[in-house]
Amino acid sequence: MTERLIDRKPVIPADQLVAQMVPPPMFNDVSFDSYIPDPKEPSQSQAVQTASEFASEVAKRKKGKRGLFGRKSKSTTGSGLYLDGGFGVGKTHLLASIYHAAPEPKAFGTFVELTHVVGVLGFMKAVDELASHSVLCIDEFELDDPGDTMLVSRLLTELSARGVSIAATSNTLPGQLGEGRFAAQDFLREIRKLASVFETVRVDGPDYRHRDLPPAPEPTDPAELEKRAAETPDATLDDFDELCEHLSKLHPSRYGKLVEGVSAVFLDNVGPADDQAVALRFVVLADRLYDSSIPVIVSGARLDEIFTEEMLAGGYRKKYLRATSRLLALSRFGAAAHSNT
Template identity: 80%
Template sequence: MHERLVDRNPVVPADQLVGQLVPPAMFDEVSFASYIPDPAEPSQAAAVKAAEEFVGKVAKIRGGKRGLFGRKAPAQGAGLYLDGGFGVGKTHLLASIFHSAPAPKAFGTFVELTHVVGALGFNKAVEELSTHSVLCIDEFELDDPGDTMLISRLLTELSARGVSIVATSNTLPGQLGEGRFAAQDFLREIKKLASIFETIRVDGPDYRHRDLPPAPEPIDSEELIERADEVSGATLDDFDELCDHLSTLHPSRYGKLVEGVPAVFINGVHPARDQSVALRLVVFADRLYDASIPVTVAGARLDEIFTPEMLAGGYRKKYLRATSRLLALSRFEVAAG
């Protein structure tokens, strides 16, 4: 009997949530020095310089100035926004900022941050994070007006208390939510949020696709099962059952779901049936990628999960990033063979 992801129901205790806000293991050793800018893309070298300068601002702000009676005068936190396509090294730079900044500090995806606020409550989250020198937010994509207002308010509060904020995304702050929600209050919140950040553009081709072959053809079910048998501790799931299981878990728990899994095998892959399923698969793909877990599938190819209609909509960049990451993981499995 194979292990299955659908049999796992991970839980993260509330008191451990902030402590777990650190970069994925694959970014443990990265630094500004290990980021190799593409000579053909001058914005990359400029982004490294801006990120290093940002760390200097963070340290200075956190050092603070002494006011009357020796108290530290409150200082506004700095803000940096790394914008660019997927696969240009934005997360590498974000993790490098985290490693270089003074403790305490936090690093998490936008989804993880909303979960922390939801689990702790707004005031407790502000209290816990307000002592931090910097809050690093990866995959900053606002898909829900409620989440937008919540995080906008959180970042405004933290920035006023001297916490610096750095974020990465594929969408400029003023364009967050574009093509999705047009509510006036949503747009107003986005504008307020954008004022916190200095925006730095990072251009370049997706490094995961440089000199790599196209998506591998899926294998048949029998071969999938045989390959899963060869990897101790690997999971084997039916695609629809896995999608249903993901719907029962908050996306912030997906990382815990795949923790310790050496390889993931999925049978019966086909195009996602609707947008909600597709968006959960995006977060799932991100957590697999963070953990460098090889993926092998039977059924449709991994670049067919998101339909042409989905790729033409407001979440296009998310779906393309997820496809890029899944293909990288599938090649990793094939290469490991």
């Protein structure tokens, strides 16, 4: 019988939370040299140069400078780099390249993983665990509520003061994070404080995942879906609504562990997400599937029909569009794999 994701209940021990903060598998071997800038988008070449210079500066700060009597003194404050741009322009590639070029210890994680680390370890323990790092790389820097914003703002302020450099990616400029969602003055003040940490670099260009590609693959017949899942080693097969319910019982930081070792994800009866909370959890799952290059094959609705027009018109529009971009890439991956069998 084909395994189901809903039967998995992954647990990450607290003492491994920081140690597991590394780039996802698809970015294990990337570098600044392997990033191929689009000649039509000069901002991409500039971003590579700036990111490379930032990584070099991180190494210098970590090494410290020889001062009076030959003593070493580490830089008292860390630097910050913020890579802003649309979907599929290679921001995560550059962020992972910064990580690989920086000296140990170092950490790489998504925004939601970082908030989970702080939640489990406690604020000061998290600061102590990360304070010796040369750089903290934060992917998908998107703020969903004022509490997380203030928490991360305070964390980055503490780490920067201890000499940790911060690199981050998102699809929204730091001064605009949270726009369209919260209007509280305290929240806006925290946003501005956070923005001052970063030097912002724009990365323009079309989404490389969909250049000259056909529309999303049509859903598979349910009987064929079950047959393909059974014939695919290490694949999982789940009902879409049941999986969404299971996700509600797991912290999003565990979603990566949830799909660990899975070769392909088959989803039956896919349809529009029934509310915002369900949709946002599925966004995180889509990110973790994409990180591990796991094909997604579905029956029911197409993967570009999960997020409703109403959702796409709201404050999480960019998050949903990014997830759709990644899901379509994974669905084409699944379709291509099937055509080659």
